Amino acid sequence: MSNYPRPDAATLLEIYKKATLIKQNDERIIKQMMAGKLVMPYYSPRGQEIIPSALSVSLDDDDYICTIYRGLHDMLAKGFPLGEMWAELAGKVTGTCKGKGGPMHLTHPAKGMMVTTGVVGSSMPIATGLGWAAKLDGKNRVSVANFGDGAANIGSFHESLNMAALWKLPVIFVCQNNQYAEHTAFTESTLISQLSTRAAGYGMPGVTVNGNDPDEMYGAAKIAIDRARAGEGPTLIEALTFRFNGHLMGDAGHYMKAGDYAAAQKLDPMPILRKRLVAEGIASEDALAAIEKAIDAEIDVAMADAYAADYPDVIELKRDVFAEEIA
């Protein structure tokens, strides 16, 4: 990976900003859930912030992404507006989906956030189709499919990677391997040690990187995105990471091996990147504190607006079922 393109100082700082927004937003959501102010199924992305942040700095607004129920990090990194996200989480009519989708179906085409699915494995076939559309459009747009290690064992993984490779589609398959498929450890789901080796079976490049390392993740993503834009086809990136809040909020994690959690905590990518930015003189302690404070203020506004907004009218049950309102 020594030959990977590396993020420059400004890009690293940008990655930190995106990742910090994801982390602080996650912390606020959990606080609000604990306080009983937000009631929803929540799949926290805490610990996986670097992956989409280091990827998205190489994406444009009109590049497509599809993600899954654990996907707020992917969306925020892509530029999903915070206010409309919070309103959606609160089930309000001002939400990006008018409150009809909720946390598992957040959508915002203006930023390329096309589909969020609650079904394991279902981001891949649709992202493949968006890749087909992108290729037909001929505008060098790419399509990113986010999914977890559990989804790599579903048939749709095989079908999508095979079809995307066969049709040379501009798709980046990002497998965020957080070591657990719901409550089942990665090692209990497959005999192979690296999911990226499966790429060879479809005739596409595959790479396993430390998804918590901004250099590695940025480099692998940049190569895959450049390759897709050049019309050379899809890539599978396996980004190794860890989820700190279990599968669903409230998950006590009894299925984890003793010591795994503590070991992962020592590798928490957020304090590591923060220290590095200061050590390398990319940003001062004060500058980072100011960034963090500004993000908190932004979340304050999004949250307050969401709580103040109205719930959707019951008439919405009849709207958006079809293009025409139903009787």
Place this chain on the structure above:
Amino acid sequence: MSETKQLNIVQAINLALHDAMEADPKVLILGEEVGDRQEGGVMGVTKGLSTKYGEDRVKSTPISETAIIGAAIGASIGGYRPVAEIMLMNFITVPMDMIVNHAAKLRFMSGGQTSVPIVIRTMTGVGFSTGGQHSDYLEAWFAHTAGIKVVAPSNPDDAYGLMRSAIEDNDPVLFIENLPTYWTPGPVTCQHVPIGKAKVALEGKDVTIIAHSKMVTEALTAAKTLAAEGISVEIVDLRTISPWDRATVLASVEKTGRAIVVHEAVKQFGIGAEIASVIAEDLWGKLQAPVRRLGGAFSAVPFSKPLETAFAPTAPVIATAIRDIVAA
């Protein structure tokens, strides 16, 4: 638009696909063997399209039903109008997640920000000894799902017209083709047929038969026999199963006072149950007999010819039911 042609259903759908691809460069075709290098589909329905419009727009796929529907959904969200073929209706069980959880729901779940204007073509039907996994009518599953429309033409003219409308519709449409009647010729006017509109295929006054797909043909045959016996049968061809044309059905049954819903799908929990319920709810007191249903047996479609023939309603079975309801 153009003069009437004499075509069978295979030719009518093929012509509709040609005309749609010609009219709109966003129309795409995908499915197993749909390209001309693979003979334009097992029944030749997509013949000539890849040669004329290119293999970027007409894509033969691996045998990957989930990826086929997923690719269609993704391309449609990206601004295209794909027509995806799932060769046989039984194979639609494979991509059900893509159809039910995604194609049908994305518009609603996104609050109208995205839509999935795809057509899913699929063929089925008893009659060719294709047995338990190649013959089923599964339309009720999709009629039960909010967000997807279901159409099933009974003749070449409607096949053409419904296909044109389905492709131009802004929502997903399941397009059901009947295999045994594929080669039955008929006039094709090349006009769009609106989705959601039934057609009175035969006017009559004693009883209304509500049917779709091949069962319309069977009902028409039964009606001819009964006309000689002095029984006047009205036949409503649903054409669209969901959303179905309540107004046309109710007007006809109000007129005749008797209704039999006929479908090839298994009778239990089939669309006949819904239609019979609505008729009973809306026309109670105006009916001269309880609404009846005819449907497939509660079994897998059998292979052996006598069993296969006994599985689904036929013209003689429909005729018997009509005699019974008129006499009641």
